[in-house]
Amino acid sequence: MKSQCLIFTLLLLVHAGMNQTLKCPYFCSCDKWEGLKRITCTGQRLANSDINVPPQVQVLDLSTNSISELRDKGFFHNHHLKYLNVSHNKITDIHTNAFYGLTKLNILDLRHNHLKFLIPKAFEETPMLQELYLSGNEIGHFGKPPVFNIPSLQLLHMKECWLDRIDELTFSLLPNLMDLDLSDNQFVFLKIEYLRSLEQLNTFDITGNPWHCNDEIQEVLEELRERNVKVTSICEVDSRMEIAINGSMFDRIVVTGDYSDSYEDSEEIETWGDDISDFWYEDGDPVETNPAENNEESNVKYTVHDLMGQIPSLWAFILGLQIGVVVAVLGMWVWLRCKCSQVPAQPPIRIRSRSLSQSLRRSVGRHRSDSNYTELESVDCPGTPPPPYRDVALNTFR
Structure with a gap:
């Protein structure tokens, strides 16, 4: 009885633990993609990769965030992971044990980050890695030890990585590499000895480099063709x-x-054309345009251009001067008109002040004609001097 209770308790704990670990992060979306359990956390401004995802995840998409580094054992609990996408971040440093525990990882996407160097031991913990994308990083050049010690690697894309040189050790530990992309870098010369170790190479893209088409590069191209490697004939294009x-x-x-x-x-061009048509329809329906309207618009632009080209420079200067004078006169006229309309009307106010003074004078004249001022006005002594002080004093004492 006790053993049955113990087993039942363990089953409950395991069930509760599974329910807890399978919980999807609230800022991510969880679904199935090609039969694999996928978690997508793109565009969430994540500063690091420690987001506590369930260990059962097989596809983890952390692209378009703000992750600055991949720390040691950051994906240790995700040992079922097969596809890891950390592209379009701000990663500047990958620690030595950053991919520790990812023994089942097949695809690693590190495109468009800020990587300037690679640690050789960083990829030793991924024994099943088949595809590695490093395009869009400022790596510049490799050190003397082999950077890529990944015998299982089949695809390596390093487009736009500012690479300027490689040596015979760069790809010496990649015996199963089939697809190598070194386009749009800064390579000037290349020796065939650098590629002798790539026995399984099928596709080699070296376009977009400032190659010197000398005997060495011709030797490389001829030997690659003999090995049935698809490589662009850059010198023939030049x-x-x-x-x-x-x-x-x-x-x-x-x-x-x-x-x-x-x-x-x-056939390659026909296939490329089909790809282009599919590409146009990926983002939505194409915008329909009217060819007649486009032709009419182009003809109008062409006619105006010809007309302006036929006008001599002297006449163009005179025409511009006349237009400037007309615009200046019109502007001055508008300015004066606006300024005159804002001046207040002064004459009516002056007329009102004069009528007010005249009415005051008339009222004063009426008051003077009253009886209170008759006696004062009747006293008329323009030439009579004042009496002497002695007479005034005697009259006072009397």
Whole structure:
């Protein structure tokens, strides 16, 4: 009986623990993607990767956040993780044991971060890693020890990483690498010895680099073609561009015709066209435009341009001067009109003040004509001097 109670209690604890660990973070979304348990936490301004996700997660998307570093054993409890996306963050440092415990990781996306160097031991804890994306980082160059010690790696993309040189040790520990992208970097020369260890290489993208098309690069391209590696003929493209720019008119027509005919029969171009059409329809319905309206608008712009181009410079100067004078006169007239309308009317106020003074004088004249002022007005002594002081004093004492 006691053993049954103990087993029942353990089952309850396990069930409660499973319910707790399977709880989705409130700022993330949890679903299934291609049969895998996925947690998406994009655009949440996360400062670090410690978000306490359930250990059963298989796909974790932490892209477009503010993560600045990947700390040691940050994903230790996510040992079922197969796809980790931390692209478009601010990661500047990856600690040595940052991917400790990720023994089942297949895809790691570190694109568009602020990485300037890579620690060789950082990827040793991912023995099943097959795809590594590092494009859009300012790595610059690699050190002497092999940076990538990942025998299981099949795809490595390092586009726009400001790389300027590699050596024979850079890819020496990648025997299963099949797809290598080093486009849009700063490479000038390349030796075939640097690629001899890549026996399984199928696709090699080196476009967008300032290559010197000398004998060494030609040797690299020829050997890669003999190994059936898909690589762009960068030197042939440069020569065609040089002929098209510096050649004669007839040469440019011939080269352009051959160039277009060779690409019309290519299946790659047809596939690329299908991809382009699909790309337009990915973001929504295309915007419909009226060709007649577009043609009419382009014709109007072209006619106005021709008209302005036919006007001589002297006449253009005189026309501009006349327009400026007319605008100045109109502006002065408007300014004076507005200023005159704001001046107050002074004459009516003066007339009112004069009428008020005249009415006051008339009222004073009426008061003077009253009986109270008759005696004062009847006394008229313009030339009579005042009496002497002695007479005044005697009259007072009497």
